[in-house]
Amino acid sequence: MFADVVNERARVPVAGKSVIAEVREIRLAEALIRLGARLQLLEAETSLSRERIVKLYREITGASPPKGMLSSSADWFLTTQPNIHSSLFHSIYRKVRSFMPDDDRRATLNALIKSYQLYSETLKAHDEEIVLSFTRAWTLPRLFDAGVLRLNICDCCRGRFVALAGEDTSDFVCVLCM
Ligand SMILES: [Zn+2]
Incomplete structure (x- = not known):
């Protein structure tokens, strides 16, 4: 189901052979790689070819991108530590997303990038462990949109x-109060 969610996203075409458009795509990919984005995410969010992405990834990190598909499981978000972090991140994301201009075709991605910077910088400033990776953060709104x-x-x-969508909400008690 998760693969469908990823594939549904329209790939933004690079107009003709515009160099400026390609530079923009490379800049975006670079920002995403520096945040720790996985290959599958980079392919879904940029119009660069896999070869270009892999080359860029090696140049920036000095290593090959890790192989394997992203986890489609929502269970990770429900365990204690990840649930606290993903709930915190999602509240930042909701706020930042609401400030994004309507004409921004990459509003969700740009909001994710901004929110993740806020989330990770805040934790770093308090010497706290960053539990939520950027790639996990990226899957969150998708799992919400997919009704999971x-x-x-x-x-x-x-x-x-953050909780499973199908569950009974009456008497819900969070992981902190439990
Ligand atoms: Zn509570």
Whole structure:
């Protein structure tokens, strides 16, 4: 199901052979690689060929991109530490996304990049471990859009937490209050 979510995203075509458009794609790919993006994410979000992406990845990181598909499982987001981090990240993301201009065709991606920078810089400043990787953060809104995850309000603290969409929401208690 996750593969469908990824493939559904329209690839942004590089107009003709515009050098400027390609430079823009390379800049975006570079920013994503520096945030720790995996190959599958880079292929979904940029119009660069796999060969170009792999070459760029090696140039920036000095290593080949890790092989293998992204995890399609939502379970990771529900365990204690990841749930706290993904709920925190999602609240930042929701706010940042709401400020994105309507004409931004990459609003979701740009909001993800900004939110992830805020999330990771805040944790670094407090010497806290960054539990949520950029690639995991990128899958979050997709799992929401696909109807796999949603936010539940905790009965105790009234905070919003990432939860499975199909579950009964009455008497929901978050991982912190539990
Ligand atoms: Zn709670």
